[in-house]
Amino acid sequence: MKEENVIEAEELTKAFGDFKAVNAISFEVKKGEIFGFLGANGAGKTTAIKMLIGISKPSSGQATVAGFDVYTQRESIKKNIGYMSQKFALYDDLTVKENITFFGGIYGLSRAKIKEKREQLISELGLEDISNKLVGSLPLGWKQKLSFSVSLLHDPKIVFLDEPTGGVDPITRRQFWEMIYKAADRGTTIFVTTHYMDEAEYCDRVSIMVEGKIEALDTPKKLKEQFKVDSMNDVFLKLARE
Amino acid sequence: MSITLNHISKSYKKLKAVQDISFNVEPGELFGLIGPDGAGKTTIFRIITTLLIPDAGTASVAGFDVIKDYQAIRNTVGYMPGRFSLYQDLTVEENLTFFATIFGTTIAENYDLIEDIYVQIEPFKDRRAGKLSGGMKQKLALCCALIHKPKVLFLDEPTSGVDPVSRKEFWEMLKRLQQKGITILVSTPYMDEAALCDRIALIQDGKILEIDAPEAIVNKFPKKIYNVGADNMYKLIRTLQGYEHLYSVFPFGEFVHYTDKRDSFEAADLKSYLKNAGLTDISIEATQPNIEDAFMELAK
Missing domain, CATH: 3.30.70.100 (Alpha-Beta Plaits)
Structure with missing residues (x-):
């Protein structure tokens, strides 16, 4: 049986006037895969992600996400994915419980389902003692872990993580990656961007964008062999500097 | 000493942002404050740039007390805050001229200091600062912080959210500035950048965990x-x-x-x-x- 693809992109392009921010990128992401989406600032990552999550219409090319078309089924895409970024987290002036309930409602879960998910999530994260505290009072690391769990509330097939660990302390950063592994192990596909090159090594496969194009795509091991270097940091420096 | 902090504390309501912190930075040193968001790095910068008064403790920069001599400090230091703080609706050149004029100097007078950074953004000198890419904004902000030839340069998370290539270039610029005799205090959440500093302070939750040369800190690690x-x-x-x-x-x-x-x-x-x-x-x-x-x- 053919392995199931959660993302399929073919010559996907976004142009702003004459400038092609994303220039004919093609790739697939498999079910349960941790896919690292890397590139320098301004390489076109954010523009590409916006097309994949259904908030920006491509100029040309084809893509499906979770089985839905990025031109015609954008609302279905939004219902079937999770998304978190460093900037958009949760509501600071709602409590932990209220945030979970609120987002559960947004995702259209039933009251009973929200209650079940809320209890499960609070116990898994060990947040029992602070579940009635305002999210704004939590340390950044906790917010990011909670935000990731909330993005998984509706059991999406794929979750997009845009620099989820920026500025987070090294222990929490690693706990966060354990959560990513756990979600992937359960079959959720992870699409993640990061500027930490050690995190690129945690991915099953990594793509590197340079000036709108995907210039490299493979497992970290094979990329290191291909560029004859010891670390993903060196792969990145080699690609982006040439 | 170029920078001295003695038992500095600062709280915001209940939050103890900085708790009894002391360290010294030698003239000409490249010193790193290494810690995650919320560790207290920005509070330390705001205190030693005289923008915030500590609850307790004393601090001095280039021999000037942060409270008594705050005006002298402001003339002596360059500060690049974590958030882009230039005038978005002035052009690149206008911003630089503005900061030079405020400090009673001209771009020409200290051009040698900024030259190798400024040439990279000079092709865009008529562009408004708000329309620059992240990397170019950062270079302009560094030029503006340097234009009055400061003795001490403060950089609050200059590389946060910046890709590895641009980060590497930025650190190469810092090394060149250090060679020109400028004392540099820089903060970063990226631990790999610690190795590029002469000495570092590791901080978390408003407290210093350790101060030493990066290799010395690593050598103290107790386990195999x-x-x-x-x-x-x-x-x-x-x-x-x-x-x-x-x-x-x-x-x-x-x-x-x-x-x-x-x-x-x-x-x-x-x-x-x-x-x-x-x-x-x-x-x-x-x-x-x-x-x-x-x-x-x-x-x-």
């Missing part, structure tokens, strides 16, 4: 570290977490860093334990700790 690899990273971590002799396990790139409770560690024992758990492609090799290992051990 092993790189352990296997076919399935998640299963490897879970399996190691169940190992009775485990002291710590943290993912580090393609391997995990493993430390053992015992003084005498047998790689063969661990290997057979992992094998029995169903893991394959197992490798165990001694490796050197790095700043992140040290930070995590100290932060425990």
Whole structure:
């Protein structure tokens, strides 16, 4: 049986006037895969992600996400994915419980389902003692872990993580990656961007964008062999500097 | 001393942002404040740039007291805050001229100091600052912080959210400025950048965990570290977490860093334990700790 693809992109392009921010990128992401989406600032990552999550219409090319078309089924895409970024987290002036309930409602879960998910999530994260505290009072690391769990509330097939660990302390950063592994192990596909090159090594496969194009795509091991270097940091420096 | 902090504390309501912090930075030194968001780095910058009065303690910069001599400090230091703080609707050149004029100088007078940075943004000198890319904004902000030839340069998270290539270039610029005799205090959440500083302070939750040269901090690491690899990273971590002799396990790139409770560690024992758990492609090799290992051990 053919392995199931959660993302399929073919010559996907976004142009702003004459400038092609994303220039004919093609790739697939498999079910349960941790896919690292890397590139320098301004390489076109954010523009590409916006097309994949259904908030920006491509100029040309084809893509499906979770089985839905990025031109015609954008609302279905939004219902079937999770998304978190460093900037958009949760509501600071709602409590932990209220945030979970609120987002559960947004995702259209039933009251009973929200209650079940809320209890499960609070116990898994060990947040029992602070579940009635305002999210704004939590340390950044906790917010990011909670935000990731909330993005998984509706059991999406794929979750997009845009620099989820920026500025987070090294222990929490690693706990966060354990959560990513756990979600992937359960079959959720992870699409993640990061500027930490050690995190690129945690991915099953990594793509590197340079000036709108995907210039490299493979497992970290094979990329290191291909560029004859010891670390993903060196792969990145080699690609982006040439 | 170029920068001195003595028992500095600062709270915002209940939050103790900085608690009894003391350190010195020598003239000409490149000193790093290394810690995650919320560690208190920006509060320290705001105190020594005279923008915030500490609750307790004393501090001086280039021999001037941060409270008594605040005006002298403002003329002596350059400050690049974490948030882009230039005038978005002035052009690149207008911003630079503005800051030069405020400090009673001209671009021409100190051009040698900014030349190798400014030439990279000069093609866009008529563009409004708000329309620049992140990397170019950062270079302009650095030029504006340098235009009055400061003795001391403060950089609050200049590389946050910046890709590895631009980060490397930025640090090369800092090294060149240091060679021109400028004392630099820089903060970063990226632990790999710690190795590029002469000395660093590791900070978390408003407290200093350690101050020393980066290699000295690493050398103090109390345990032997092993790189352990296997076919399935998640299963490897879970399996190691169940190992009775485990002291710590943290993912580090393609391997995990493993430390053992015992003084005498047998790689063969661990290997057979992992094998029995169903893991394959197992490798165990001694490796050197790095700043992140040290930070995590100290932060425990």
